[in-house]
């Protein structure tokens with residue numbers, strides 16, 4: 186079928202290469218327009234200084250530039266996307282709109298609204314898998330059911346990837362770029378400024394967080410020589426262990442197919458050491474959680490295992506005060522507080538620390554995991570509903586393949602093990618700098634006199650611990666007794 190005019194709607198796929206929707210639109214259409222919508226339905230809930238909006242803003246400038254290099258253009262709107270896309274399709278007289286799949290419940294509902302409006306206008310809606318390698322029900326158990334346990338899912342995923350190598354093939358853009366619609370009369374229109382969108386610049390540039398396709402490529406180049414040691418280095422927050430690509434995967438400034446292809450090729454050539462398969466396994470976790478959310482939309486707001494919804498969490502002013510202390514990094518547990526400072530100052534948090542802080546909120550403070558999930562959603566640069574929910578439900582033991590409810594991280598032991606010399610803690614809690622490597626993990630255990638010598642007064646320079654871990658642990662085991670029978 187040849188379509189006269191199409192519109193490609195960019196969402197979480199801000200790149201001009203290896204792009205499923207753009208590839209299909211170009212191959213099937215005579216003329217292809219491209220659009221990105223700053224969706225007021227999403228932006229309304231965000232703080233006015235948001236690194237993600239900054240990131241999108243910078244990444245769109247690069248995307249628009251790339252599309253122009255290819256002979257096309259990027260239309261950028263600031264509107265309610267569900268109304269704006271059918272309206273723009275009508276204005277352009279587009280016969281079809283192309284986009285890539287999204288698996289979040291609100292996005293699925295929005296896309297259904299757009300598709301219905303297009304159909305009413307006798308236009309077509311096409312969407313494609315792009316942000317994951319395998320989606321929906323592509324990886325099923327032998328009894329044709331969705332997996333709920335990660336390791337067998339991973340094995341089936343790997344087997345399918347080997348059996349169908351085409352799943353990693355790139356969706357070429359350049360050879361088909363002649364179909365891109367040239368800039369319309371009166372264009373290029375300058376992209377809206379952050380101010381015009383109602384936002385202020387965040388500290389993204391100050392943090393030197395690389396943006397756009399070039400930023401993603403730079404991070405991956407930097408990571409490749411380190412991948413062989415990823416299996417070890419990834420657990421120590423003071424080290425440059427992981428790839429820092431999560432924000433790019435979130436906004437699609439990098440192609441997941443390219444990442445997987447590169448790592449698999451490396452492994453096939455005997456490279457990548459012990460780290461490459463571990464890193465690949467993390468990318469598979471991402472597919473796994475996207476599949477879990479798609480198959481079980483009830484996880485947004487409720488426990489994957491419904492029995493866990495019966496747990497009574499602490500509420501009221503004391504719980505609110507404890508939650509505020511956790512958010513602001515004032516729990517008195519240095520590793521937890523340093524991790525929260527990292528999140529609050531940079532929007533990133535190391536994976537080990539996401540586990541530690543989540544576990545602390547739920548199992549030391551007795552606070553509903555959904556409150557922590559929402560806080561992360563607001564502050565994480567890489568916030569992704571599926572992975573964030575999966576991570577929180579893992580920590581609260583309510584998720585698929587979660588840690589057992591009786592497994593409760595000891596925040597001091599975690600600190601001694603994964604930040605033994607306190608390097609990470611000192612980076613974010615300079616007021617504890619003077620403490621020794623052994624003392625820094627639990628300052629309240631350090632004799633007062635010694636603290637005084639170091640000019641540290643608990644309660645003045647750093648908080649007393651909010652709870653005693655051993656007592657909190659006992660309370661948590663009692664709290665979880667309601668699920669014991671079904672766990």
Ligand SMILES: Cc1cc2nc3c(=O)[nH]c(=O)nc-3n(C[C@H](O)[C@H](O)[C@H](O)COP(=O)(O)OP(=O)(O)OC[C@H]3O[C@@H](n4cnc5c(N)ncnc54)[C@H](O)[C@@H]3O)c2cc1C
Nearest residue numbers: 427428429430431467471536539567568569572573576577
């Ligand atoms: C409570 C909690 C909340 C989380 N929230 C998010 C979130 O909102 N967005 C997000 O992308 N990740 C989330 N994660 C997963 C993980 O912490 C981050 O993906 C990782 O820290 C990002 O850093 P990186 O890119 O350097 O990762 P790397 O270690 O380099 O891993 C490479 C990529 O694999 C994927 N990945 C790694 N670990 C996981 C995982 N456990 N689950 C799913 N995908 C994974 C990410 O896309 C990541 O960019 C969460 C984990 C927990 C425990």
